[in-house]
Amino acid sequence: MGEPSEPSEPSERLRDGGPVASAVPTRPALRDDCPQGEQRGRLPQQRREPGLRSRERQPGRQPGRQPGARRGAVPAFVWALPPVALLGLVFLYPLALVVQQSVRPDEGGTSLQPYADVFGSASFREALGTTVWLAVGATVGCLVLGFALALIIAFVPFPGGKAVARFIDVFLSFPSFLITLALLFIYGTKGMANGLWTDATGAGGDGPFQFLTTPWGVLLAEITYFTPFVMRPLLAAFSQIDTAQLEVASSLGARPLRVVRQVILPEALPALAAGGSLVLVMCLNEFGIVLFTGAKDVTTLPMLVYSKAMLESDYPAACVVAVVNIAISVGLYGLYRVVSRRAGA
């Protein structure tokens, strides 16, 4: 509907040859339900109209059939009960138990003492701070990097662009800890970068790259792993932009940066917001990257849950941290859903 009936030549080219969703296998549609899905979702509703009308005509054509009896005697909500019951049993009930256990200290009884203990401890406050700044930093990094890279793939096309887009999809199907493992070989104490440095300078001892066990190592790994999650919805959004607009803007004398700022960025904002909030939630919940870094001084909330429960067997404290982590993540994810729905609407 929104498309011109005869698309201009360049936009046609973008749709056919560009890194559009058709090239993509599995993860994207899956992992994010960003504007792409929403916009595609709009079409069927338009198509649905004639279907509805024909259904309304049905009783007229077939006087013997009752319109309401199409789904048989069982109302629709009964069919929803089995999966909900299953989910309740294996997911909601355990979560409720976690909340319950968080107000049950080891000494017995019900009190908010575990909360007071955990909130009062320095390790918790430090972990909360680290988690939040790492997640925010990684999100900003992913947004900037993802926007720049997606911009080049979409609007300065080069021969291997399609292969690059496909590589990003493959990248998404690997677990996050592989990145940390790889960074160990690149920037680790005995890794490539330090090896190059000592070879080049002839200096003995360790090289200058020792940041891997600090929060900066985690930040680098998170930006590397999560940038593709921003690029996917962005590439989908860019493929919707009519390139004639860009041609017009630049023929009127706008420099590339101005075109990006005034034409592309406004179109990409919903996708950026959706991708950014998804990455923020995933960074808050990230565990594998931090675990593989092996740094004692980088503790995030999920890491704290793990160490309290598994290493210290302090379940009430682990449950308190878990409740805080759930509250932050679920709250943000709800925001993400609202944002991405707005973006699609």
Add this chain to the structure above:
Amino acid sequence: MLVHSRKGKWATWTVFFVLFLPLFALPLLVIVAASFAGHWSGALPSDFTAEHYSAATRGESLQALTTSLLTALGASLIALAAGTWAALAAAALKRRGDGTSRLSRGCGRLLDALFIMPVAVPSVVVGLAVLVAFSKPPVILNGTSTIVVLAHAILVTAFAYQSVSAAILRLDPAYEQAAASLGARPAYVLWRVKLPLLLPSLTAAAGLCFALSMGELSATMMLYPPDWTPLPVRIYAATDRGATFTGAALAVVLMAATLLVLFAVSRIRTRASYR
């Protein structure tokens, strides 16, 4: 299109590859290189050997691979069944027009929220919750392989649900209406019309669930019993004790197994997509 001069284009592409190659391509290459390395203390690995692979494909490591594959298979089958059922039920509740009340549409949206929630809850917390709930009567699963499969299934069901319900939204209702108007019962319509039309996205969802479950580490770390150690846990154990080259070889095995399954699934998908 955005940059017109030849020089500007080359400059942009240079920037792209200067950012892209070291950040995204190098890590995967490095893991593959390290898996063959016998020694790596300089700029490049040396003493190439296939020894790590022979270690990675026998004994406990081979068992870890089988464990991972079985866990992923079980979890994706459960997730696919539950997710598809829930997505179909939610779609029926949200169906517009004739006679659906606001209440029933609200129920459909509630179903959406419930089934997507596991994405937002940290997987470590899902592991903790399952551990807390099933370590005591009435159901004790602690220390069994079932608890690992169960946790994986919970974590990936949300993704199956999301991709199947997106596909239902794209489905043209004319097909099922045509079938129903010709007298087909709802069960027949579901089995012979809707599910075949959904098959491409069902296989895509299965592939996604499988890949996610193969790489799942956080919840597994909380739950795995000694006799059911999936591959990611094994990779962690190897690198943690300093055997990083073995870890890299195991990681390559994990990536290869995941890609093989994804490839096989996409073959099914191309054969099934006759739309």
